[in-house]
Every structure is written in C-alpha cells, then in structure tokens.
Amino acid sequence: MTDTEIIELYLRRDERAIAETQKLYGRYCEKIARNILGNEQDAQECANDAYFKAWDTIPPERPKILAAYLAKITRNSAISRYRREKTEKRGHGTLPLILDELSDVVSGTANIEKTAEDREIIAEINRFLETLAEQKRRIFILRFVCCESIEDIAKRTGVSKNNVSVTLNRVKKQLKQHLNKEGYEL
Amino acid sequence: MKNEKFFELLESVDDKFIEEAMIDDFDGTRPVEVRAEKTRITPLKIIAPIAACLALVAAAGFAVSNFDKLTKSATPNNSTSNGETSSSAYMENSAPVVVKELADTAFVNECKELVILQLKETSSSYKTLDASDISWDVGLLDMDFDGEDEYLIYPTKGREGVFVFKKTQNEPEYIGLFGEGVEIDFNKIYKAVDGGNYYYYHYLIQEQSIVFGNGYSCEGIKLVSFEQDRICETQGIYGDVCSKYYCGKHFDNALTCYDDNNNKISPDDFKALWKQYPYLPEPTITHLGISYFDINNAMELLAKKYGISDKSKLFQNEFWRDTDINNDNITEGIIMFKDVPELPDIYVVGDNGTKYLGSLGITGKPFNQIWDGSDRYLPPAWIRQCQDENESFFYCTTTETTIVDGEEIETAWYIYKVIVNDDNTVSGEKYLNFGRDLSNGGKVFLKLGDRDISASEFIEERNKFCKDSDYKFAELDCEMMMEAGLNFGTFYKDIKEIDQELRELGSNLRRVRQRATLCSVNLDDYQVSLCAENLFYSNIDSKPIYCAEKLFIALSDKDGKVINIVDVKPQGSFFTENFNGFTPIIKENTDDMLAAGKDNTTFDLKFFTLNNAEKMSFSIENDKLVSNS
Known part of the structure; x- marks a missing residue:
C-alpha cells in the first residue's frame, strides 16, 4: 500500500490505516524511538503512540511525506517519554549524548528564544542543510533528528565510525558558523 | 535547556531531509539495520549472557591456570606454543612491545580529535580529561588474534587508564577508555588472546586486568580484579560474576580454594600459583577470603545470642x-x-x-x-x-x-x-x-x-x-x-486503577502486564482461570481496550496445581486480524468473562470486541479442558 493510499484510509477514518502504518513503518518508528529511549518495549509503546497520534491528527493534517510525519511524531513522543522517565536507571538511549553534542552549536550565552523566531532559525538550518553534500546531510539528520547511534549511522552510510564522528563534528562547526554569520547567536 | 530547545527545533527540518536520511527504512519490506538487541532483559533471559560472561571471565582465570605460560609470554623470545583448545588459546610471543613512534602525526591528531569527541561519552572521571592528558608519545602497538587488525594503546599521563584505538587503513577508530583507577606500568603488561567464541585481549596489569574483545553479550570491556576472595569483575555488567579460581571462607570457615575445574585445591597450592604471578601482591587476608569485618567474631556473637551450639551451621548457611x-x-x-x-x-x-x-x-x-x-x-x-x-x-x-x-x-x-x-x-x-x-x-x-x-x-x-x-x-x-x-498480575484487581494510572502517564497504548490472571471461576474440583500474556491497554472513544498477545485458560486442581492449559483465540477484532498479532478483549471489567455452568463441570468464556460479544463453551473431561464451541 502506498503512502497516499494509507493517508486516504486515515482521511476516511478506516481503522486499517493503523495496521497498514504499522506494517509499513512499524520498525522504522520503533527504531527512532529506540534510538532515543534505548529500550525495546518503550520504543514499541512509543511507536504505538505514534500510530494513534497519526489517527488523531489526520485529518485535519494531510502529510506530504508520511514517513517524515511519523518520524516527527515518534520522535516527539519518545522525547516526552524520555523526559518523564529520565531519572529511570534502565536505558537512556542516545539522547543525553546528542544533547551534549549539540552544546557545540548552542554554546553562547544568549537565549535562543530571544534571539530569533524559531521558524526563522529552522529556515536557516534548512538552507544550511541544502548546501551540504548528501552524505554529510544524511549523517547530520540521522544523528540529531533520528537520534541514531554513531555505529548505526556508520553501518547505514557505509563509512567508519570515526568518519561519522569527524563528519558530525565538522558539520556542527559549520552550522554554528553559518548561523552566527546569519546573525543568530545561539 | 538550550540544547534541548535546539534539539526540538531540529524536529522541524524539512521532511525531505528526513526522507533522504532514512530512505533505507521506507520500504517496509526491507529489514532495518537494528543495533544490538536492547530488549528488556528478564532474569531468565539473562542466564545465557551470564553464561557467556562467565565463559569470558572464567577464561580470565587463565591468569591463574596459565601462570607459567603467562610468565613465559612476558619474555619475547620465549614463545611456547600453547597447544590448548581454542577457548583458552593465547598468542605466542604475546608480550607487546612499547613503542615510541606509533603513527604519523596526522594519525595521532585524528586520535586526539576522537578522544575529545569521545570523552564526552564517558561518565567516568575521565570526562574532565582532554587530549593533552594523554601520553601520545608512549604507547603500545598490538595486533589482534588473527593479526588482521592493529590496536594502538595510549596511556593517560597519570598512567591510570588507557585509550585504545583500532587502526584501520591508517585511520584510527576509537575503541574505548579502559582501566580507570588502575595503575599501569606498560613494562608489566601481558597479553593473551582467547581464540574461542569469546576472543578477547587480556592485559594483566599488576593485580588487575583489562579485558576487551567482542564476545557475544560481553562486547566491550570488562575490568576484572582480584577482590576479596575471588577474581571478580568490578566494572562488568553482571556484578559479582567471578571466575572459578578463588579461595574463600564461605564454608565452615576453612580456607577453601578451587581450580578451574572447580576442584578443591589446597591454600598452599593456590598461594604457590599466586606467587607465579610476578606482579601480584602477596595474597593478603582480603585476597584469601576474609571480609572486612571478622566473620568469626560475628558468627560467635550470633551463635551465642541465638543459642546455636553448632557454629558451623551458620557458616554453612551464610x-x-x-x-x-x-x-x-x-x-x-x-x-x-x-x-x-x-x-x-x-x-x-x-x-x-x-x-x-x-x-x-x-x-x-x-x-x-x-x-x-x-x-x-x-x-x-x-x-x-x-x-x-x-x-x-x-x-x-x-x-x-x-x-x-x-x-x-x-x-x-x-x-x-x-x-x-x-x-x-x-x-x-x-x-x-x-x-x-x-x-x-x-x-x-x-x-x-x-x-x-x-x-x-x-x-x-x-x-x-x-x-x-x-x-x-x-x-x-x-x-x-x-x-x-x-x-x-492480579494485584491490579481493579482495572479502573490501571486506567487512571495510564491516563496520568498520558499513554494511549502500553503493555500493562506481562502475565495476568483476568478472572477465575471455581468449579467442584477445579479452578479455571483466564490468563493473558503481554496484556496491552488502550483507550479509544472512551472505551478501554485490552489486547493480549496470548490468552489461555488454565485448569487447576484442588491444590492449586495447574494441570491443563489451552490457548484460546476468539474471533473478531477491532483492528485487522494481524495487528501485532494481538487478541482484543474490550471490557471495563474482566471479572465476569468466565461463567460456570449449572453442572459445575462446564463453563463459558465471553469475549467482547468493540462491536459484539462472543461466547466459547468448555467442559472438563478427565482433567482436561475440552472446547465445545
């Protein structure tokens, strides 16, 4: 079943939409959640949450790219769960590391909320990402949006873990420079 | 936090970038590369990994059993062929060589960059280190057991830890930081390699060891040490997992030592073995099985207090x-x-x-x-x-x-x-x-x-x-x-409590019980229970929905012993039949799902789905459940 057909099921309030979503994107959503939470069962629950969230939001939403839409819902759900359970001993996934890594980009003293509208920053980040080579862009997105481990990214992109680490480091520096140049002091 | 805020912002990047990044995952028919299983490990599931770990750590016990070989291996020219089975094999000429010039400057610079990156990932005190705290001019160059990969090992300046890199095509790959708190003298390192399923390196450093390798379930590093009366993993993930070589006073207060076959050996033999370990300190009272307080005193005290004449009983049951x-x-x-x-x-x-x-x-x-x-x-x-x-x-x-x-x-x-x-x-x-x-x-x-x-x-x-x-x-x-x-299972008797709790958690669908008894009925000579495995809860349109991965009826005799089990699979479903393979049960209260028949040898099971109810009938014949549906 194609994305369009699945979205059509959602729009018609046909419950098969959930099953088809799970069938096509189940592992994908679970993986994103697992990357953040580091726990298989929480990840499954997060993915389930995402299906229901999709059920609740489509319509009125009508995502252009269903996979990306699900990714964002899952990510959001997993982050919420992570916050709720971050004192929990068992499994933290990669989120703490990723947040730590991002300190390279937002290392200034100014409050991000005061320096610019979020959407302007996002637009700038999108422009920056456009300028990157595809491989670098994938590595950046996989790490900081999909929260994948360095090892998984290395496997997925066919480069060494070292290469991934170095690439991420360089892209972060470039992003910081780019944002600073455009007047965003994060 | 600013980082979190920025992280959240990244969620809004253009969908096309996410699609591009995860393109491999978008075809649902293709398996996603999944990293090492992170399934919640149950105590039972952990037995196999423990066995594997025991194998690893027991193999670490070679430190005792192969004293001579170790000693010989410390001398570069004394390359005794091991002749051992693969599980305990170790390399000839295995003493590594300390080298001054390990790699070119570019390589070292890359290592430095990796260290700076990776130190953030460690939760140890080394988090405060930076590349300047590492002795880049002194280190070890070593090969793995099949000679395919080279490893570079750099000590921290305080010599209380080593950074290990794998050298691949002249590119360093950060392996890890090991041996925190271990005083390392690079002139006193031995190496052995297990060639079995759990191959690993074993660096013996004074009385402590560093083990690293890629054995199943034991991937990564274990720091083992001689601690109290045993050779223990001190930073391993399995807590008090010890090798087979140990002496202890856990039984009858006599010092008892064991070899690698779990045979008792005399303390003198143990000490003799110990002495062959050139860099081990003399066995102390701690090494030989005395805890920090005098157990004799304590046992004496307790025996007296409780009027127990045979003190050995206390030692036996400690x-x-x-x-x-x-x-x-x-x-x-x-x-x-x-x-x-x-x-x-x-x-x-x-x-x-x-x-x-x-x-x-x-x-x-x-x-x-x-x-x-x-x-x-x-x-x-x-x-x-x-x-x-x-x-x-x-x-x-x-x-x-x-x-x-x-x-x-x-x-x-x-x-x-x-x-x-x-x-x-x-x-x-x-x-x-x-x-x-x-x-x-x-x-x-x-x-x-x-x-x-x-x-x-x-x-x-x-x-x-x-x-x-x-x-x-x-x-x-x-x-x-x-x-x-x-x-x-059943202590959450009131399902509304679950409902309330889940609502507080803001969850829509989550596993609420691994195993649960949903309800039971008593017949003349039996008790019948409806049980669920992996029970999930959801709430849709204000109706609680329970989905179970498996439903079964357990028949117990008068003594409560389960004598027969049958799986039940009701028809009908809210979701498609293959929704995670779950069986739906929709009911606010499951207590009356089972109903005894008039003759007390039959009973009915009612299932409820969103749109209808379904009934299954059973009888009991010769201590077996028989479906009459």
Missing part, C-alpha cells in the same frame, strides 16, 4: 555479607542467612563483628540474586543508603524466586527498611512486600509491614516510596515494584 563504614567510622557488616529457621535472615553487626546491632527479623525467606531492571544482577542484598542528611535509614531489597516447571520465576519482592538509631544500633522492619504465596495456591499478597493491604493502598504506598525516596536506586525499586506487580 549467604551474603557486605560492609559499610558509618559516619562514626565504625565498620558495620550485614550478614544474610538462608534456610536457618531459627534465625532471622539479615543481621547487622558492628565493631569488627563483635557488636550485635540488630536484625531485620525476617525468617524463612530464601534470598536470591535480584535483577535491577537494567542489564545486570545485583548482589542478593543491595544496601541502598538513603540520602537523608542524617543517614538514619536505608533500604534493603531482595526477591524470592521459585522453580516452576523448570523455570526460575520471581515470586515475591521484599523491601526492608533499616533504621540506624542514635546509638548506632540498628533495627529493621518489613516495609513493602508483595508476591504470590505459593503455599496458598499462588494467591497474591500485598503487605505493608505485616499488614495485608489493598491494591490501591499498595499503589499509594509505592508511589509515596518512589516519590520520597529521592536517591539513586529508588527508581530501580520502583520499577521492580511495577514490573513484579505486573508479572504477578
């Missing part, structure tokens, strides 16, 4: 001991016994074992290892110091397990509160206890102290405990309470 130093610098020890009916199980002693401080007054409960909910076992009694300023109490937790049909299952969970009095005496009290009483047909019990409490009281107390106990391990206890409660 199960666990641990020590702590209190605020007044007095060493306190905790001793646990099992299977000594006349004794309470847990004692606290002080003053090197000469002073009886109190007991927890718990009798007749065997103590077993507990699982801390993550990926390791804890010692059977894990003393958790409260962060109360006065340190006036701590908790001690354990579980009780029972072998059922050959499987070890947790049947009860105990939390004790130990109060440290002003005069440094201690007294203990039962706090929360819950589980199944196997002597009473597996009936679930919930207790606060000795008092039976309701499920709602239990949950209230649990929440209080979890909220008030703001210390490191409280979450584990809380989680275990949840887990154990779920496993035991």
Whole structure:
C-alpha cells in the first residue's frame, strides 16, 4: 500500500490505516524511538503512540511525506517519554549524548528564544542543510533528528565510525558558523 | 535547556531531509539495520549472557591456570606454543612491545580529535580529561588474534587508564577508555588472546586486568580484579560474576580454594600459583577470603545470642555479607542467612563483628540474586543508603524466586527498611512486600509491614516510596515494584486503577502486564482461570481496550496445581486480524468473562470486541479442558 493510499484510509477514518502504518513503518518508528529511549518495549509503546497520534491528527493534517510525519511524531513522543522517565536507571538511549553534542552549536550565552523566531532559525538550518553534500546531510539528520547511534549511522552510510564522528563534528562547526554569520547567536 | 530547545527545533527540518536520511527504512519490506538487541532483559533471559560472561571471565582465570605460560609470554623470545583448545588459546610471543613512534602525526591528531569527541561519552572521571592528558608519545602497538587488525594503546599521563584505538587503513577508530583507577606500568603488561567464541585481549596489569574483545553479550570491556576472595569483575555488567579460581571462607570457615575445574585445591597450592604471578601482591587476608569485618567474631556473637551450639551451621548457611563504614567510622557488616529457621535472615553487626546491632527479623525467606531492571544482577542484598542528611535509614531489597516447571520465576519482592538509631544500633522492619504465596495456591499478597493491604493502598504506598525516596536506586525499586506487580498480575484487581494510572502517564497504548490472571471461576474440583500474556491497554472513544498477545485458560486442581492449559483465540477484532498479532478483549471489567455452568463441570468464556460479544463453551473431561464451541 502506498503512502497516499494509507493517508486516504486515515482521511476516511478506516481503522486499517493503523495496521497498514504499522506494517509499513512499524520498525522504522520503533527504531527512532529506540534510538532515543534505548529500550525495546518503550520504543514499541512509543511507536504505538505514534500510530494513534497519526489517527488523531489526520485529518485535519494531510502529510506530504508520511514517513517524515511519523518520524516527527515518534520522535516527539519518545522525547516526552524520555523526559518523564529520565531519572529511570534502565536505558537512556542516545539522547543525553546528542544533547551534549549539540552544546557545540548552542554554546553562547544568549537565549535562543530571544534571539530569533524559531521558524526563522529552522529556515536557516534548512538552507544550511541544502548546501551540504548528501552524505554529510544524511549523517547530520540521522544523528540529531533520528537520534541514531554513531555505529548505526556508520553501518547505514557505509563509512567508519570515526568518519561519522569527524563528519558530525565538522558539520556542527559549520552550522554554528553559518548561523552566527546569519546573525543568530545561539 | 538550550540544547534541548535546539534539539526540538531540529524536529522541524524539512521532511525531505528526513526522507533522504532514512530512505533505507521506507520500504517496509526491507529489514532495518537494528543495533544490538536492547530488549528488556528478564532474569531468565539473562542466564545465557551470564553464561557467556562467565565463559569470558572464567577464561580470565587463565591468569591463574596459565601462570607459567603467562610468565613465559612476558619474555619475547620465549614463545611456547600453547597447544590448548581454542577457548583458552593465547598468542605466542604475546608480550607487546612499547613503542615510541606509533603513527604519523596526522594519525595521532585524528586520535586526539576522537578522544575529545569521545570523552564526552564517558561518565567516568575521565570526562574532565582532554587530549593533552594523554601520553601520545608512549604507547603500545598490538595486533589482534588473527593479526588482521592493529590496536594502538595510549596511556593517560597519570598512567591510570588507557585509550585504545583500532587502526584501520591508517585511520584510527576509537575503541574505548579502559582501566580507570588502575595503575599501569606498560613494562608489566601481558597479553593473551582467547581464540574461542569469546576472543578477547587480556592485559594483566599488576593485580588487575583489562579485558576487551567482542564476545557475544560481553562486547566491550570488562575490568576484572582480584577482590576479596575471588577474581571478580568490578566494572562488568553482571556484578559479582567471578571466575572459578578463588579461595574463600564461605564454608565452615576453612580456607577453601578451587581450580578451574572447580576442584578443591589446597591454600598452599593456590598461594604457590599466586606467587607465579610476578606482579601480584602477596595474597593478603582480603585476597584469601576474609571480609572486612571478622566473620568469626560475628558468627560467635550470633551463635551465642541465638543459642546455636553448632557454629558451623551458620557458616554453612551464610549467604551474603557486605560492609559499610558509618559516619562514626565504625565498620558495620550485614550478614544474610538462608534456610536457618531459627534465625532471622539479615543481621547487622558492628565493631569488627563483635557488636550485635540488630536484625531485620525476617525468617524463612530464601534470598536470591535480584535483577535491577537494567542489564545486570545485583548482589542478593543491595544496601541502598538513603540520602537523608542524617543517614538514619536505608533500604534493603531482595526477591524470592521459585522453580516452576523448570523455570526460575520471581515470586515475591521484599523491601526492608533499616533504621540506624542514635546509638548506632540498628533495627529493621518489613516495609513493602508483595508476591504470590505459593503455599496458598499462588494467591497474591500485598503487605505493608505485616499488614495485608489493598491494591490501591499498595499503589499509594509505592508511589509515596518512589516519590520520597529521592536517591539513586529508588527508581530501580520502583520499577521492580511495577514490573513484579505486573508479572504477578492480579494485584491490579481493579482495572479502573490501571486506567487512571495510564491516563496520568498520558499513554494511549502500553503493555500493562506481562502475565495476568483476568478472572477465575471455581468449579467442584477445579479452578479455571483466564490468563493473558503481554496484556496491552488502550483507550479509544472512551472505551478501554485490552489486547493480549496470548490468552489461555488454565485448569487447576484442588491444590492449586495447574494441570491443563489451552490457548484460546476468539474471533473478531477491532483492528485487522494481524495487528501485532494481538487478541482484543474490550471490557471495563474482566471479572465476569468466565461463567460456570449449572453442572459445575462446564463453563463459558465471553469475549467482547468493540462491536459484539462472543461466547466459547468448555467442559472438563478427565482433567482436561475440552472446547465445545
């Protein structure tokens, strides 16, 4: 079943939409959640949450790219769960590391909320990402949006873990420079 | 936090970038590359990894069994062929060479960059280090067991740790930082390589060792050391997993030592072996099995107090001991016994074992290892110091397990509160206890102290405990309470409580029980129970929906012994039939799903889906369940 057909099921309030979503994107959503939470069962629950969230939001939403839409819902759900359970001993996934890594980009003293509208920053980040080579862009997105481990990214992109680490480091520096140049002091 | 805020912002990047990045995953028919299994490990599941780990750590015991070979291997020209089986093989000429020039500057610079990146990932004190704290001009260049990969090992300047890199096509790959707190003399390192399934490197550094490799379930690094009476993993994930080579005084207070085949050897033989280990310190009282307080004193004290003439019985049944130093610098020890009916199980002693401080007054409960909910076992009694300023109490937790049909299952969970009095005496009290009483047909019990409490009281107390106990391990206890409660199933008798709890958690669909008894009916000579495995809950259009991965009916005899089980698969479903393979049950209260027939040998099972109800009929013939549907 194609994305369009699945979205059509959602729009018609046909419950098969959930099953088809799970069938096509189940592992994908679970993986994103697992990357953040580091726990298989929480990840499954997060993915389930995402299906229901999709059920609740489509319509009125009508995502252009269903996979990306699900990714964002899952990510959001997993982050919420992570916050709720971050004192929990068992499994933290990669989120703490990723947040730590991002300190390279937002290392200034100014409050991000005061320096610019979020959407302007996002637009700038999108422009920056456009300028990157595809491989670098994938590595950046996989790490900081999909929260994948360095090892998984290395496997997925066919480069060494070292290469991934170095690439991420360089892209972060470039992003910081780019944002600073455009007047965003994060 | 700013980082979090920025992280959230990244969620809004253009969808096309996400699609591009995860293009491999978009075809649902293609498997996603999944990293190492992170499934919540149950105590039973962990047995295999432990076995693997034991193999690894036991192999570390080669340090004792292969003393000569090790000694020889320390001398570059003395390359004795091992002639061993693959599991204990080690390399010839295995003494690594300290080299000054390990790699070109670019390579080292890349290593430095990796170290700066990777140090952030460590939670150890090394987090504060940077590349300048590493001795880049001194290190080891070594090969792995098949000679395919080179490893570069750089010490920290304080020589209390090493950074290991793998060299691939002249590119360094960061492997890890090992040996924190270990004083490392690079001239005194031995190496051995296990060529079996769990191959690894073993660097023996004075009395401690660093092991790293890629064995199944033991991937990564284990720091092992000689600790107390055994060779133990001290930073391993399995807690007190020890090699087979050890001496101890756990039995009859005589020093007993074992070789790699678990045969007893004399202490003199053990010491002789020990001496062949050139860099080990002389075996001390600690190494040879004496704990920090004098166990003799303690046993003497307890035997006298409880009128036990045969002191050996105490030694034979001692199960666990641990020590702590209190605020007044007095060493306190905790001793646990099992299977000594006349004794309470847990004692606290002080003053090197000469002073009886109190007991927890718990009798007749065997103590077993507990699982801390993550990926390791804890010692059977894990003393958790409260962060109360006065340190006036701590908790001690354990579980009780029972072998059922050959499987070890947790049947009860105990939390004790130990109060440290002003005069440094201690007294203990039962706090929360819950589980199944196997002597009473597996009936679930919930207790606060000795008092039976309701499920709602239990949950209230649990929440209080979890909220008030703001210390490191409280979450584990809380989680275990949840887990154990779920496993035991029926203490959440009122499903509305689950509903309320889940709503508070903001969850739509989540596993609420691993195993649960949904309802039971009593027939003349039998009890019939409807049970679920992996029960999930959801709430759609204000209707609670329960989905179970598996439903089955258990038939028990008068004594509560399960004599027959049949799986049941009702027809109809809210979701498509293959929705995760779950069977839906939609009902606010499952209590009346089973109904006994008039003749008390038949019963009906009712299922409820969103749109209809379904009935299945059963009878019992010759102690077997027979479906009449």
